[in-house]
Amino acid sequence: MESSVTPYEPVAEIGGGAYGTVxxxxxxxxxxFVALKNVRVQRDEDGVSPSTVREVALLKRLEHFDHPNIVRLFDVCATVRADRETKVTLVFEHVDQDLKTYLEKAPSPGLPAExxxxxMNQLLKGLAFLHSHSVVHRDLKPENxxxxxxxxxxLADFGLARIYSCQMALTPVVVTLWYRAPEVLLQATYxxxxxxxxxxxxxAEMFRRRPLFCGKSEADQLGKIFDMTxxxxxxxxxxxxxxxxSAFTNRPPQxxxxxxxxxDDLGAELLLELLAFSPYKRISAFNALQHPYFQGQSPEV
Known part of the structure; x- marks a missing residue:
């Protein structure tokens, strides 16, 4: 990652979030067209932090596989700035819409079951690929x-959670809890x-066209989850x-x-396997692809 003058000319701002502007x-x-994401990274005496270099190297390595359900990372440019800070620009392929927009644009009564x-089949294929390369997305939601x-x-924004974590302290943006697993909400290992x-x-949101659990705090989010499960x-x-x-009242599943x-019944069965409270009992991406719900869909990853 050498310092360089980038050949990329910004045309429009397409989104801001916890991780800076895109x-x-x-x-x-x-x-x-490409999508640019700028990340500010603190440097140590030797340059960019080794963890950032490792994370970016991993993302670059995934590029060689050219998976159809993973957004392409074309380039990484680093610009050294003052105050022991480096601006890292990640250059991704540009895709016009995210799932959030796609669901909002779906005409009534919503998306057809097929x-x-x-x-879902494509989403799980992308995840199975990431997980087979030991990459945890950590922030999966309709916007990415x-x-x-x-x-x-x-899938976009995978593998960036650790690169971004040092920048998170610099931005007061509230990250949504709605898609967070119980073990993350409880701050257990994950x-x-x-x-x-x-x-x-x-x-669930693909059917409902609105989020399943809309909690206002970690405890509230868990309460909304238990109301259903x-x-x-x-x-x-x-x-x-x-x-x-014991902080939560006992309640039966709905x-x-x-x-x-x-x-449908098979979809409901798969959903419950995805929403298993214990991470050890939750279905994996690979096994989810073999689920009877997808019979008639090609299961290759």
Whole structure:
């Protein structure tokens, strides 16, 4: 990552978030549009922090596989600034809309069941690929799932959580809790299953066209989850977390259909496997692709 004058000319601002502003830009060499994300990274005496270099190297390595359900990372440019800070610009392929916009634009009564199945199949293929390379997305939500004009799903913003964590302190933006797994809300240890929880929330949202659990705080979010799934068993509650199970009232699980009337029985079954409270009991992306819900869809990853 050497300092360079970039050949990318910003055309428009296309989104701001917890991780800074995203720009649509034109590559002056090819004339094609790209998406630029700028990240400020603190440097140590030797330059950019080793963790950032490692994260970016991993993202670049994933490029070689050219997976159809992963957004392409074309380039990484670093500009050294004052105050032991480096501006890292990540250059991604540009896709016009995200899943949030796609769902908002869907005419009533919403997406056909087969479209939901196809989008889910692609989303899980992208996740299975990331997880097979030990990349946890950590922040999966409709805003960072891109959908091309041909209906191709591409995951964006994966693997950036650690690069961004040092920048998070600099921005007062509130990150949504709505897609967060219980183990993250409880501040327990977590791994790839967090992405499957988020996928379950997104699956439900594809039918409902509005989020499944809209909590205002960690405890409120957990309460809304338990309203649907019931209070988890004592043995599934993680140890050494600040919020005890006793902080929540006992309640029975509700039927999936009462929340998502449009979902079929196999879809409801898959949803419950994605929304298993215990990460150890939650279905993996690879196994989700083999689920009977997808019969008739090609299961290759």
């Amino acid at each position: 720009y649509k830009a034109r590559d002056s060499r090819s004339g094609k 479209t939901v199945k196809d989008l 799932i891109l959908v091309t004009s041909r209906g191709q799903v591409k 791994a790839t299953p967090v992405d499957l929880w988020s996928t379950g929330c997104i699956f 019931g209070l988890p068993a004592e043995e599934d509650w993680p140890e050494d977390v600040t919020l005890p199970r 039927s999936v259909k009462s929340y998502i009337p449009e979902i």
